[in-house]
Amino acid sequence: xxxxxxxxxxxxxxxxxxxxxxxxxxxxxxxxxxxxxxxxxxxxxxxxxxxxxxxxxxxxxxxxxxxxxxxxxxxxxxxxxxxxxxxxxxxxxxxxxxxxxxxxxxxxxxxxxxxxxxxxxxxxxxxxxxxxxxxxxxxxxxxxxxxxxxxxxxxxxxxxxxxxxxxxxxxxxxxxxxxxxxxxxxxxxxxxxxxxxxxxxxxxxxxxxxxx
Amino acid sequence: xxxxxxxxxxxxxxxxxxxxxxxxxxxxxxxxxxxxxxxxxxxxxxxxxxxxxxxxxxxxxxxxxxxxxxxxxxxxxxxxxxxxxxxxxxxxxxxxxxxxxxxxxxxxxxxxxxxxxxxxxxxxxxxxxxxxxxxxxxxxxxxxxxxxxxxxxxxxxxxxxxxxxxxxxxxxxxxxxxxxxxxxxxxxxxxxxxxxxxxxxxxxxxxxxxxxxxxxxxxxxxxxxxxxxxxxxxxxxxxxxxxxxxx
Amino acid sequence: xxxxxxxxxxxxxxxxxxxxxxxxxxxxxxxxxxxxxxxxxxxxxxxxxxxxxxxxxxxxxxxxxxxxxxxxxxxxxxxxxxxxxxxxxxxxxxxxxxxxxxxxxxxxxxxxxxxxxxxxxxxxxxxxxxxxxxxxxxxxxxxxxxxxxxxxxxxxxxxxxxxxxxxxxxxxxxxxxxxxxxxxxxxxxxxxxxxxxxxxxxxxxxxxxxxxxxxxxxxxxxxxxxxxxxxxxxxxxxxxx
Numbered sequence: 001x002x003x004x005x006x007x008x009x010x011x012x013x014x015x016x017x018x019x020x021x022x023x024x025x026x027x028x029x030x031x032x033x034x035x036x037x038x039x040x041x042x043x044x045x046x047x048x049x050x051x052x053x054x055x056x057x058x059x060x061x062x063x064x065x066x067x068x069x070x071x072x073x074x075x076x077x078x079x080x081x082x083x084x085x086x087x088x089x090x091x092x093x094x095x096x097x098x099x100x101x102x103x104x105x106x107x108x109x110x111x112x113x114x115x116x117x118x119x120x121x122x123x124x125x126x127x128x129x130x131x132x133x134x135x136x137x138x139x140x141x142x143x144x145x146x147x148x149x150x151x152x153x154x155x156x157x158x159x160x161x162x163x164x165x166x167x168x169x170x171x172x173x174x175x176x177x178x179x180x181x182x183x184x185x186x187x188x189x190x191x192x193x194x195x196x197x198x199x200x201x202x203x204x205x206x207x208x209x210x211x212x
Numbered sequence: 213x214x215x216x217x218x219x220x221x222x223x224x225x226x227x228x229x230x231x232x233x234x235x236x237x238x239x240x241x242x243x244x245x246x247x248x249x250x251x252x253x254x255x256x257x258x259x260x261x262x263x264x265x266x267x268x269x270x271x272x273x274x275x276x277x278x279x280x281x282x283x284x285x286x287x288x289x290x291x292x293x294x295x296x297x298x299x300x301x302x303x304x305x306x307x308x309x310x311x312x313x314x315x316x317x318x319x320x321x322x323x324x325x326x327x328x329x330x331x332x333x334x335x336x337x338x339x340x341x342x343x344x345x346x347x348x349x350x351x352x353x354x355x356x357x358x359x360x361x362x363x364x365x366x367x368x369x370x371x372x373x374x375x376x377x378x379x380x381x382x383x384x385x386x387x388x389x390x391x392x393x394x395x396x397x398x399x400x401x402x403x404x405x406x407x408x409x410x411x412x413x414x415x416x417x418x419x420x421x422x423x424x425x426x427x428x429x430x431x432x433x434x435x436x437x438x439x440x441x442x443x444x445x446x447x448x449x450x451x452x453x454x455x456x457x458x459x
Numbered sequence: 460x461x462x463x464x465x466x467x468x469x470x471x472x473x474x475x476x477x478x479x480x481x482x483x484x485x486x487x488x489x490x491x492x493x494x495x496x497x498x499x500x501x502x503x504x505x506x507x508x509x510x511x512x513x514x515x516x517x518x519x520x521x522x523x524x525x526x527x528x529x530x531x532x533x534x535x536x537x538x539x540x541x542x543x544x545x546x547x548x549x550x551x552x553x554x555x556x557x558x559x560x561x562x563x564x565x566x567x568x569x570x571x572x573x574x575x576x577x578x579x580x581x582x583x584x585x586x587x588x589x590x591x592x593x594x595x596x597x598x599x600x601x602x603x604x605x606x607x608x609x610x611x612x613x614x615x616x617x618x619x620x621x622x623x624x625x626x627x628x629x630x631x632x633x634x635x636x637x638x639x640x641x642x643x644x645x646x647x648x649x650x651x652x653x654x655x656x657x658x659x660x661x662x663x664x665x666x667x668x669x670x671x672x673x674x675x676x677x678x679x680x681x682x683x684x685x686x687x688x689x690x691x692x693x694x695x696x697x698x699x700x
Binding site for chain 2: 641692
């Protein structure tokens with residue numbers, strides 16, 4: 001059995017005087033897709049933001065490769081990709097400029113690879129159209145193009161299927177599976193009925209449980 | 213050492229300590245403050261320049277003094293909030309900020325009342341008054357920010373950052389206001405440059421400052437207790453406390 | 460650690476250096492701003508209008524304007540910067556790019572410094588460039604205008620830097636604009652005092668090098684401390700959203 005990439009130990013989070021979850025422990029293993037599920041308002045997005053390091057209001061322990069995540073902030077961020085339900089796309093910039101800006105602080109990627117990624121999400125020909133002229137689904141696809149060039153082993157994806165058409169959903173499902181097969185770890189929250197072979201689940205709300 | 217530190221952070225522990233401390237603080241504060249005020253207002257000698265009007269100093273100075281030190285206390289607690297995330301520090305800042313605001317206002321008000329007979333006008337853009345006015349703004353900002361954020365932990369941390377930024381700025385503000393004052397008002401009448409105060413004025417002044425500090429301690433405990441009960445209302449110890457029918 | 464059991468982690472060194480990341484953040488903000496040029500003009504128009512209010516509202520007499528001109532321009536510039544601060548993080552917050560900025564494997568305070576610098580280039584600097592024109596309209600003499608421009612040149616970045624803390628603290632709150640002003644105006648007072656005081660001293664023929672050096676010290680202090688405070692504030696606001 002390999003070593004977990006990310007480990008949560010007794011996570012607890014309280015928001016606006018409401019306890020979202022407590023004693024939540026799980027491990028994220030390489031080569032797995034994990035779905036975080038639960039009714040609305042049970043803290044799926046909050047959990048994902050905590051794991052990504054966007055939300056500091058939690059207690060418990062988070063281990064990155066067996067050591068406290070806080071010790072390795074830059075290493076963690078370098079190896080983690082987070083897509084929130086706000087797509088992270090500037091409406092005034094073109095898909096190409098957006099992608100470049102998103103990659104800028106991480107690593108150098110040539111424009112060829114970026115336009116291939118955009119083409120891979122069905123945005124060929126839209127590279128230089130300002131994003132505000134694109135549809136909501138197309139804007140999300142710009143953000144999703146990052147998945148095609150991602151080298152980060154850990155993916156945290158929040159509501160990744162929103163506003164995506166049926167073909168797109170299938171493509172993403174395949175991408176996630178392929179990613180797991182390559183040894184990456186993926187955590188997703190979604191209202192879409194995601195069923196992948198071998199998928200793990202973390203269930204929040206009333207019957208809080210996990211099988212990891 | 214760390215265990216002690218941890219214990220200090222526990223609201224329940226503080227609640228017990230506060231209960232035992234408060235009667236002493238209240239009694240001591242009232243006695244010392246009354247002694248200082250009665251002595252100052254009724255028995256201390258008249259000022260040879262200002263006559264009786266100077267006697268407001270026995271309220272003005274303690275209020276101004278405490279108003280400034282409360283901000284410093286908030287800054288110290290802010291460091292504790294940000295570094296150790298101690299709940300009690302959050303509660304402390306939230307509980308004493310309005311007290312600081314009221315005392316700052318009181319010192320401004322008594323300053324204005326004092327200004328009328330001394331300068332012949334209610335308000336003078338004097339360096340000290342202006343500094344206190346800015347301090348009032350700083351308190352107001354901290355309280356407004358605290359009110360604007362729903363989540364109490366986030367609110368406490370945001371206020372802590374603001375208070376620390378404020379405390380770094382206070383010496384700069386004070387220095388620049390002093391400079392501004394000399395630039396625009398060549399010193400006409402300065403309270404600081406009076407001949408040194410006689411002993412009979414000093415002692416009652418000191419007593420009123422001390423008394424107000426003790427009373428502040430009592431008020432801080434009281435406000436913190438209320439805040440703790442609000443925040444911990446779902447915990448067992450608070451329920452038991454309420455069921456037991458004690459205060 | 461068992462290296463084969465998981466995809467190799469990318470070492471941090473393989474990432475892009477902080478300076479390059481800062482340049483990218485700066486360039487992106489400038490590019491976005493130039494796609495929406497009207498927003499660049501707004502603070503300038505506001506600046507001109509506030510200055511116009513004084514001769515109309517108080518007195519158009521040359522003596523009054525000569526004496527108060529520097530102060531009026533400074534206050535107008537301060538309000539104008541204050542007004543533009545709300546945008547510093549808000550759009551990025553709304554569209555999610557701020558999340559991605561925080562998650563860059565870079566020191567956050569440096570990225571914020573880059574953003575603040577872009578903010579100053581886009582709002583503070585144009586105000587300084589416009590000052591000579593308005594200075595003449597309020598009958599300031601040449602020397603005063605020059606000193607005024609110099610104080611604004613040193614002072615407006617301080618306004619942007621301190622303002623970034625307030626903008627980060629009030630991010631995502633209701634009525635953030637007014638709250639931002641409440642938090643920030645008291646902190647602006649020293650810069651305002653020395654900005655206008657320096658011009659007044661120059662008008663009286665006093666040497667101003669010392670005052671300018673002091674304002675420079677404010678700038679250095681703000682440059683070194685404000686980005687840290689803004690970064691801390693940003694993380695807190697992010698946790699709360």
